Amino acid sequence: MSNSTLLTTIYKKLEEIDHLQGVMTLLGWDQSTMMPAAAAAGRAQQRALMASLLHTRRSDPALLDAVDTLAARSSELDLDDRIVVRELKRDCDRARKLPSEHVAERARTAAESYTAWKSARPRDDFASVQPFLESLLALNRREAELIGYQTEPYDALLDAFEPEAKIAEVGPLLLRLGEKLSKLIPQIQQRQADFRPLSPFELTIDTQMELCRLVCERIGFSFDSGRLDATTHPFAASPGPGDFRITTRFRPADPLSSLYSTLHEAGHAFYERGLPASHRSSPLGQSVSLGIHESQSLLWEDVIGRSEAFLEFLQPLLAAVSAGSFSPDPRALWERVNVVQPSLIRVDADEVTYSLHIVIRMELELALLNDELSVKELPSAWDDRYRHYLGVTAPSVKDGVLQDVHWFSGAVGYFPTYSLGKLHAAMFYEQMQQELPTLDDCIRSGNFTPLHQWLTDNVHQHGRRYSSTELVRRCCNSEPNEDALIRYVQQKFGLD
């Protein structure tokens, strides 16, 4: 068959897969936001059916054969088609290495483990989930063998989330970052001793939601192509072209956490929206990695959202939603949303100590995977690492090793992408500031257009054209490294 026939086959099948994927996304979004409780069992059956329809199409021999054939004729293709075929070949090869029995066993074990974790966590009961974690680790080790690797089994797992990344580079990078941040923390806290942050305050849920919507509109999240709703766990989802939905949650003790959660998810949505719509169903229209995705959410949540310029922009909006009754001094507000304080819970951590939580998890999962640490020893190793990096100890496993769902649902190699996102966000921002010298003024005045333009041109529009490392290199003329993030922290807190 001719190249053009094969390409037509591929693009047609990708389009159908994209439609089904959109439907799947809607089923999940609705379940988290709108669905009444009694519908859960029926929804699970609908999702299972749709997943099997998707799987059938993704493993359609006509698609796989076309990809294999064209991959072998790669040099004959146009550049864009060549990239599409390269990425599809990558996906197909990975999928083909995993027998369906393994995939099914992993899914089943993960589901059982998740259920066990849900019930064990409130009971502070590590022993009851230990066997599940052991099974999931064994399955991850088997998966690494099936996928193959050069020297580190971990690479085979990391690759699922951060394609092309190698722990030989990511590991030392994050360890250096951890060390440098650890040294900065006491200096920051010393600096903070002189701060006079805004006193605790209250905003009703309605006011918080109004603020979130207003900020969304002002920063360019259009409600003509998006939604903002409330859920227990915030997320961003795109159930189809022109449809970018985000959610947030409310915490009584912290009335701005809903706003920062909104900014985080808006960052993810901006990335999805910025991907080339005409390539939506092909790798050219898809996000390149979790690390880059997270760079976009953290850029908006932390780097922009906690900047002095943004808080000046925010002040009149706070005044507007509170009918003038709440109009805090931007500097006092800045000091409030930038408190750095080592703590126990990753998801509540400030932007400086956050990466230390990640380094701890990366060290531990590497040790577990390489059999240098047993699951039984994990809780005490956890406490040891928390003492070392953060100087805190969880009173019980609930807020210690059981705090995150990731391992207990089988995800090993995922955590590093959070810190890679943070590194990349700092690198992108530093570069952006060089190229857009008036960026802070723009933010202060609520003009986010140059920022969106820069992100679209430099990051979003490329889809999976370049690997994440290559993308960073092209944007920032530098290999991914921790320096920009360290400079960002130093500058922010006025350290030497």
Place this chain on the structure above:
Amino acid sequence: MSNSTLLTTIYKKLEEIDHLQGVMTLLGWDQSTMMPAAAAAGRAQQRALMASLLHTRRSDPALLDAVDTLAARSSELDLDDRIVVRELKRDCDRARKLPSEHVAERARTAAESYTAWKSARPRDDFASVQPFLESLLALNRREAELIGYQTEPYDALLDAFEPEAKIAEVGPLLLRLGEKLSKLIPQIQQRQADFRPLSPFELTIDTQMELCRLVCERIGFSFDSGRLDATTHPFAASPGPGDFRITTRFRPADPLSSLYSTLHEAGHAFYERGLPASHRSSPLGQSVSLGIHESQSLLWEDVIGRSEAFLEFLQPLLAAVSAGSFSPDPRALWERVNVVQPSLIRVDADEVTYSLHIVIRMELELALLNDELSVKELPSAWDDRYRHYLGVTAPSVKDGVLQDVHWFSGAVGYFPTYSLGKLHAAMFYEQMQQELPTLDDCIRSGNFTPLHQWLTDNVHQHGRRYSSTELVRRCCNSEPNEDALIRYVQQKFGLD
């Protein structure tokens, strides 16, 4: 193959069809309630794909063959299986008579006609939609020939909405109803001259929504298995088991219209919820006809919702949502929500004059289908019938022949089901009152359990076990007729 093997095949395939149908319903619900505007084009593609997946399964030769084989061995089957096979055979035979080219042409023409109607209506421009209506009529005539009929082509169309119904019975029935109602209207209006209905009042949209929710809860619409949202056109939809969603709309001039719209859709949802869940995917778990469906919505909206007992029940709820500031006298409220006044627009008509709008449409579509009336003559025939039955004349076609979408999207034979619903609602209510002598007291005190129980036992739980006529006969020991409705109106307005 053995009967049990064939039955297993059938039930398995029906289950998959049900899951896909649920997904389709969710795509539509989301589109009407939640979806951002820019997502429309993508959603259309997703729906088209899902429709084609559904069509493939519904016309799966393995399913059709199993149905045909078992239909021929019907006497060997258990009663329930026999009914399932009988109804599936009915559906399959109808579907097989329509070549896919015809179905596609009809769908295409209907879509074009709908678009033309949308733009023609505000412009009062009948001429521009005339050719579309002519094409759709020709397609309906062709469809009647393809389906087949004994004496009346109309029967082949009516049967799609009200299985087994014949215009030779429905026609005279609705004409008698029209004549009798026409005679009652002057008497009612004379009676109303002495009424002192509640003066116009206002309720904010938020208060209206709160009232709707409160009433829903009190009448047994559980939000654990349902939702209430706002849309331009209200509807009820069940996107899966345990999931019954309704919508309402708000009209500034009539602050209770949102409540009556909610009651209407809740009636539909109660029917869906009352169908046997264990048979959800088979005809035994599906509604029997549009007429019976409408009987349930009209029972709640009009027969119950506009009764003195219900308005007494409503008074404290109105007081509650208005923080005590609005607590109208129930009789004055009754007089307000029961004004009978011939008018131009079907969907705004009161419950007495409503059926006259239907009779007009039935007469006209019969004449059109049988070539006794040309489409060109339709506007003047419309005006003539409105003068005859209602004594009103539309100032322009916008509020005349162009007011309803039905014909312009190809639906001929649909309108009678609205009045059949009304007849059935009155018959069911009369029977219910005989069997439940304290029914009014129950409604007054907010105890809707006996009512739900009666409806479930007598109507809902049977699914498609009986035809609508047979169902009415079993419930009410009588053929469907207009007498109960006439008695209901006479009693309500204290006529002789």
